[in-house]
Amino acid sequence: MTKIQAVIFDWAGTAVDFGCFAPVNVFLRIFEEAGVEVTLEEARQPMGMLKIDHIRSMLQMPRIQQKWQKVYGRSSTEKDVAALYEKFEKQLMVSLAMYTNPIPYVLDTVQTLRSEGLKIGSTTGYTREMMDIVVPHAKEKGYFPDFLVTPSEVRNYGRPYPYMIFENMRKLELQDVRKVVKVGDTLSDINEALNAGVWAVGVIIGSSEMGLSEAEFAGLSDMEKQHAIEKTRQKFERAGAHYTIETMAQLRNVIHQINIM
Incomplete structure (x- = not known):
């Protein structure tokens, strides 16, 4: 037994x-600020992962990567992952206590x-x-x-x-x-x-x-x-x-x- x-x-x-909702709202916001709007479903799909890995996973999604290439004329890089994560961390810290x-x-x-x-x-x-x-x-x-x-x-x-x-x-x-x-x-x-x-x-x-x-x-x-x-x-x-x-x-x-x- x-x-x-x-x-x-x-x-x-x-x-x-x-x-x-604390992280999801921020994921939506940072991608929107980058000129690449993502869906709620896309933002939630990698939930539970370390947040920088979450961002990396989102950028690997075909639809998001296609939109990124359309906006920036190139594929996303690790520098883009780091830049998005820096924004994510700053914005999340402001709102975390409310959730x-x-x-x-x-x-x-x-x-x-x-x-x-x-x-x-x-x-x-x-x-x-x-x-x-x-x-x-x-x-x-x-x-x-x-x-x-x-x-x-x-x-x-x-x-x-x-x-x-x-x-x-x-x-x-x-x-x-x-x-x-x-x-x-x-x-x-x-x-x-x-x-x-x-x-x-x-x-x-x-x-x-x-x-x-x-x-x-x-x-x-x-x-x-x-x-x-x-x-x-x-x-x-x-x-x-x-x-x-x-x-x-x-x-x-x-x-x-x-x-x-």
């Missing part, structure tokens, strides 16, 4: 920032898991400097994992590399990947978990993959909500997630299912 010892959470779109509200059911779920002896880790696509803004504001609102690893601590080998999970396991003194659950809201989170060999759980409502704000989701009809949920669930399942949950309130049941295997 497996006994889960720890849960490692993603941050934006999983634990805080319903819909993961730190815990997503519904997160605080209660974390409290319950801790009361049952589980350790709470975390990984993110944000740098350490970005998280230095997010962490204290989230803590003021009641959310604080036992440990945080950013790509900055693993030589910028962020998702889908598994090293942030392994560093959590080292610091939390965990020996067995089969006793660790990773919860995230993007396909990059799922890939990170699978590459580490831990249990991969995709959370649907509030996720970047769903891409709706709390108000937008609340405004949907019951049928529209179910359609959005199933569409997002299928994305996670195609990526190889072991489980999906609609909200964090269902996580404890997933852990129970794993424990009785």
Whole structure:
């Protein structure tokens, strides 16, 4: 019988920032300022990655690269990636503190898991400097994992590399990947978990993959909500997630299912 010892959470779109809008809005803005408008879907596709890798991934998308060549008369370069990232970082730092509200059911779920002896880790696509803004504001609102690893601590080998999970396991003194659950809201989170060999759980409502704000989701009809949920669930399942949950309130049941295997 497996006994889960720890849960490692993603941050934006999983634990805080319903819909993961803090980075998305900035990605849209910096490309628009560069004269190359991108769609919301394109901006969200690489979500969960280290942000400079996210920009690099967007520039590799055929449609965006074609528009870039039309505007600049050449292919994008690493200098362009660096210039866009510099703008991204400056603009994100200004707005990050506003996107730190815990997503519904997160605080209660974390409290319950801790009361049952589980350790709470975390990984993110944000740098350490970005998280230095997010962490204290989230803590003021009641959310604080036992440990945080950013790509900055693993030589910028962020998702889908598994090293942030392994560093959590080292610091939390965990020996067995089969006793660790990773919860995230993007396909990059799922890939990170699978590459580490831990249990991969995709959370649907509030996720970047769903891409709706709390108000937008609340405004949907019951049928529209179910359609959005199933569409997002299928994305996670195609990526190889072991489980999906609609909200964090269902996580404890997933852990129970794993424990009785």
